[in-house]
Structures are given as C-alpha cells and as structure tokens.
Amino acid sequence: MRKTSAHLADGREIIYYDEDGGTRVQAPDLRELPPAAPGSELRWDPLRREQVILAAHRQGRTHLPPSDECPLCPSGGDRLTEVPSSSYDVVAFENRFPALSGTEGRCEVLCFSSDHDTSLAGLGPRRLRTIVDAWADRTEELSARPGVKQVYVFENRGPEIGVTLHHPHGQIYALPFVTPRTERDLDSARLHRAETGRDLFADILATEAAGPRVVLANEHWTAFVPEAARWPVEVHVYPHRAVPDLPALDGAERTALAELYGDLLGRADRLFDGPLPYVSAWHQAPVDDPGLRGLARLRLELFSVRRAPGKLKYLAGTESGAGVFSNDVAPETTARRLREA
Structure with a gap:
C-alpha cells in the first residue's frame, strides 16, 4: 500500500491509500471553498457525567444528494468533489462538516472505494485489507495528536440509520475524552x-x-x-x-x-x-x-x-x-x- 498526503482548497488534509506501487500525481483542488466551519463546543452534563458535543454548523451539511452530485465520488471534468482525483482506492480526509474540530478534536471521512454503487461487503478481501491498514494508520496518527484521548472508528450504513451520503464510507473521530x-x-x-x-x-x-x-x-x-x-x-x-x-x-x-x-x-x-x-x-x-x-x-x-x-x-x-x-x-x-x- 502506498500512502500520499495532500491538502484541499480550504486547507483540510486528504490522504490517499493506493494498492498499486506507482507514484500518485496529485491533482490540485480547484474549488473555491469558504473558510473551515467554526469550532464545535463541548458541554459537561453533571448529572450523567458525560460530555455533550454541540455542533450547530452541521445543520447545513450535505443531505442525501443525487448520485451525480455525490461529494465523495472522484472529481471529473467540471464536477469537482471532495476528492480532487479521477480515481482512488481508499482515501481519508478531514470532514468538511465535523462534529469535532479545532482544539476539540478531529473528524475524518474514510471512503472505501471510488465506486459509488458498491458496499463494504462487495469489495473483496484485498480491498478490505487495505481498509484495515488505513484504519490502523489513521488510528496511529490521530492518537499522536495533542489532547486526543481515544480514536473511534465506525461506519453508519443505510438511510434507516440516518446516513446522509450513500457513497460507501466510514468515519474516524479523534476524541478529546474517553467515551x-x-x-x-x-x-x-x-x-x-x-x-x-x-x-x-x-x-x-x-x-x-x-x-x-x-x-x-x-x-x-x-x-x-x-x-x-x-x-x-x-x-x-x-x-x-x-x-x-x-x-x-x-x-x-x-x-x-x-x-x-x-x-x-x-x-x-x-x-x-x-x-x-x-x-x-x-x-x-x-x-x-x-x-x-x-x-x-x-x-x-x-x-x-x-x-x-x-x-x-x-x-x-x-x-x-x-x-x-x-x-x-x-x-x-x-x-x-x-x-x-
């Protein structure tokens, strides 16, 4: 597996995990994006002794777009997405609408495939092994960030669960507290x-x-x-x-x-x-x-x-x-x- 790191137009990091041995030519992100969303807020519930995340900026996040407007598909022609590349195997990037941001933590999206219509179940053992390696790599890197107490890797799948993007993907949260x-x-x-x-x-x-x-x-x-x-x-x-x-x-x-x-x-x-x-x-x-x-x-x-x-x-x-x-x-x-x- 080959790992390549770059940055999106608003400064967010993007990391490619490619299964072949060639050199990735990183295309620039040509979008004009607004500044990164304001930071989230943690509030302490003294009764249950739990942290609660307030992230009001997420109200405006992308919600169930048609497949030809999916922000997780590869970019192509005039269609510019979160992934400024014509193809990819597995890719991680900082969430544009994070529940946690700034000093309060970090939220990443991990796309399992450039194929919009597949699922984790249909990718086969080789791709799943690449995903396992990417999970481990992101866990190791995020664990080393100052203030991170726990790294939580998960996938929500299906509209019944509340998924707002159908492209096969999961998420990774670097939390400033233990859940x-x-x-x-x-x-x-x-x-x-x-x-x-x-x-x-x-x-x-x-x-x-x-x-x-x-x-x-x-x-x-x-x-x-x-x-x-x-x-x-x-x-x-x-x-x-x-x-x-x-x-x-x-x-x-x-x-x-x-x-x-x-x-x-x-x-x-x-x-x-x-x-x-x-x-x-x-x-x-x-x-x-x-x-x-x-x-x-x-x-x-x-x-x-x-x-x-x-x-x-x-x-x-x-x-x-x-x-x-x-x-x-x-x-x-x-x-x-x-x-x-």
Whole structure:
C-alpha cells in the first residue's frame, strides 16, 4: 500500500491509500471553498457525567444528494468533489462538516472505494485489507495528536440509520475524552479483575466461542452474537490475541480480519429483503493511560435496527428514556440465521 498526503482548497488534509506501487500525481483542488466551519463546543452534563458535543454548523451539511452530485465520488471534468482525483482506492480526509474540530478534536471521512454503487461487503478481501491498514494508520496518527484521548472508528450504513451520503464510507473521530461507553466497559473489566483475577474480555470470548451463538471463526478472530444482545441483529468480533487497538494487529491478524469481516457483511446482507442497515463500531483502548490500555481489548460491534423484512426496531420509552433494552429476537436465532445465510 502506498500512502500520499495532500491538502484541499480550504486547507483540510486528504490522504490517499493506493494498492498499486506507482507514484500518485496529485491533482490540485480547484474549488473555491469558504473558510473551515467554526469550532464545535463541548458541554459537561453533571448529572450523567458525560460530555455533550454541540455542533450547530452541521445543520447545513450535505443531505442525501443525487448520485451525480455525490461529494465523495472522484472529481471529473467540471464536477469537482471532495476528492480532487479521477480515481482512488481508499482515501481519508478531514470532514468538511465535523462534529469535532479545532482544539476539540478531529473528524475524518474514510471512503472505501471510488465506486459509488458498491458496499463494504462487495469489495473483496484485498480491498478490505487495505481498509484495515488505513484504519490502523489513521488510528496511529490521530492518537499522536495533542489532547486526543481515544480514536473511534465506525461506519453508519443505510438511510434507516440516518446516513446522509450513500457513497460507501466510514468515519474516524479523534476524541478529546474517553467515551462514556468505554468508561463503563472498563469499569466492568476492572471490577471483574479485582473479583476473579481474570480478563473480562478473555472470559467473554472463551464462553461465547464454546457456545451456540458463534457465527464465524478463523485462526485469529471469532464473530458471535452476544448472549444479552440488545439489537435484533448484533454481532461482536473479537481477536483471539488481546490487543488494545488496530495498530497493534500484526499482518496475519489483519488479513484474517479482512476475510472474516467481508464474509460476515455478506451474510448480513442476505438476512432480509435487501442491504442491511447497520452501525459497525471499533472499540479501541484510550490513548495515553497505561492502566486503561491494560484493561481494554480491541473489538468490533455491529448492530442493526432491522428486525424482519420491511420492519425496523424503534426504541421505546424504556429504551430511549431509561436505557433498558428489550429484544424481540433471541440471540441464538440471529446467530443461526447468520450461519445459514
């Protein structure tokens, strides 16, 4: 993989990840863009002890444009996009409408392909391996930025999830705080270690790997539906070796992940009546706290609001208001359906 960095017309960074060995000739960004959006604001909720991001400038972001106006497709002729190149394999760039910006963090877009009509599931193991390498590279670079506490890599897919651009892409947030979800997970891991002397994530993996909810497994990874799944489709993917983040994966683990993840996404798309809407999120260790990094374990969690053909799960009052989830589909049933898909 060859990496090339450049800048867009308003100064934002863009990074190309090319699979061939040639030299990329970087075309200039000829757009006349307004100055970068003003910075976001973090506000502290003292009741829940959580940060809340205020990003009012995002109200004006691009919303479901027609395919011939997609800002993530390659540029060509008079059509100038966020990617000033006639083609690309994988590309990352700073979000034009970031939830976090300036001293409060950084948000990047990662485009998986120049093909507007493909999906991550259809790209094949080679491209998925390039994407895994790009995830790891962005995590490593963003982790080194001053003030960054955690790097969150994720993909939102489908209008049912709230996606505003259909081009296959994900996002990467460099956060100036550790997410509430991570803090709670690590509190549980700390308590489990104090009570048992063991690693909570290793114990979860060992239990699930021996049970009926495994969907896929290879030498380095296991994908399973968790026993207490909250969503009608929910799959967790654990590496067999305890590593804190994506950069810590070796070459064999990255290749095995690309193969298993593509298989999993293909099965997910065959479950119901069309492409599965989902959120796919990498949980990585906090950046600069050795104690927390020793407790954490890299893992992927994928979930969908689709509960049946033509039917979505909407969060009810107990779920949205009180955080008490109920699932209409048994996790064992979801695991069986994915194995058979």
